[in-house]
Amino acid sequence: MDFSIIVPAFNEEKRIRACLESIKAQHTAHSYELIVSDSGSTDGTVSIAREYTDKVVVCKEKGTARARNEGAKLAGGDILVFIDSDTIVSPDYIDTVARAFKDPRLLAASCAFKFTRRSPKLLGAEYVTNAYYVLRSAFHAATLPGFNVCIRREAFEKLGGFRLCHLEDLDMSIKLRKMGRTKYLPRRVVVTSSRRLEQDGVLGTLKYYGDLFEASQGRRLGFEPVKLGESKFDDYVHRE
Template structure:
């Protein structure tokens, strides 16, 4: 796979003008879905056992026919897994008590046996057709990596789409139509960014490149790997319909309200990253620019009342400390990635019925409709429950009871940000519109819809 950028350009054609990412076309057209590739789904978890249980509850209901689950977790996470009957003795559990996401992900790769290794964070839940869309691009042998869209905490609108990573640690958006899988080549000095909570790589590529560099304990770990994939000549498949819901739960780095607890690892990783990919005269400028962006973000949190003025200075000082440490580091060469030659532990998903069942009702029917949705989910269906009020309240969605999806909002309220704030709807028409929006990521429902 290893090719210089010059060789890669000769193989794939000239760069797009203006230094933009080049589009190498659609993924396979007209053929069957790529379902013969085995996939290892790796979940790294530290300090969030309840979030991990919710994530696993979503993974076990994926539609993809051939995947295994590899969980790399600390002691609380491993104990939580022992209490989940759906996965007991059916998944691979790897111990990791070190606070280093690159080390943990490399352990997951070492125990993975799938041809494709997919990654999702422990505070995320995948849509049922996530793997079907994410793996599709690998039908083209040039594709070494894939990524998709990330849905934010409201359960509907996107937090991340497709981005080109720059050598200064920033990114710039790449336009897609939101549906078609595109095969993308980065500009000469960039990479197609994979989102850490929604990405996949060929296992052979990960082993060849050494996986994730342990010098990145947190932040820019996947971006560094993306840069190495680009340098080696790999193409990345951008799959907009490969979607995961990211709750952004609290961690050692940030609180539940997204206020950073510490920016030490951010500053440290950024310093290592820009020193690796920028010239000496450029990397200090990149550090100053990122510090200013972080300062503006902290001031926004202060204005919102989440932190006090003294917290702005205190948290910024942790960025400075991390930057200072990273500026002095002389990272070791990326170590060879160890492989355990593990056997593939195929997981038989909990979804046993084809299609996507819709349960819809008014908010005052909540108890009855939740019971209906739970009953169908226990029968093995993918289920979405809609609870609609006679208002203009915006919609939000969540994974309810770790079994089915629940979307709430007003009959006249918008679901996506692209819609008007208020629009006249009949109940049946609104449910059909929402079902049509969700079908590409959850599947099409049978003819009947359970609504009253």
């Protein structure tokens, strides 16, 4: 098996079908499997997932990192691909990633993204974020956003999977780039939800992730992106 695509989910019945359909619609000669790892959804998420795959695991405890790790235990692929349930991938996603992994030194990669909504403010945030990630990657300090991240199995297992913490994708990025080569791919083959930005705004989102970084890494940024109230963390970016 070339790729195992793992989708962590929690109460995502409104969005997960589009995600799973986009994964099933891959135009590729590479072999891949689909795994859904649910964190005890109380809506129809699990029922929808079972329409698309027999590999559905329901975790006893909630948490994005835990769900990703539990899904990885069922995986048989050489490359583990983690796609969030509110994210849609283009039909050439696997082939785009596969070309990058022809470099045997590459341990992990993420692809550039578009937001679901196309307002001027969101388009600006989308452009700036992608440009920032591409620039970091060029200087061998890639940040790999968890809504789409691909990791060689050997590297994932050597690190013991995702740490059970907030912002576990950034935590994994830091560990992987210390271990070897990682890359942010500039092709925008992913469409992801803009719901946090829509609800919290750009400044509120910066504050949220800045606080998460400090909480997960046990160190201060040295500055406050914005002066707002204390952030209330959740394990899933789950907003109505």
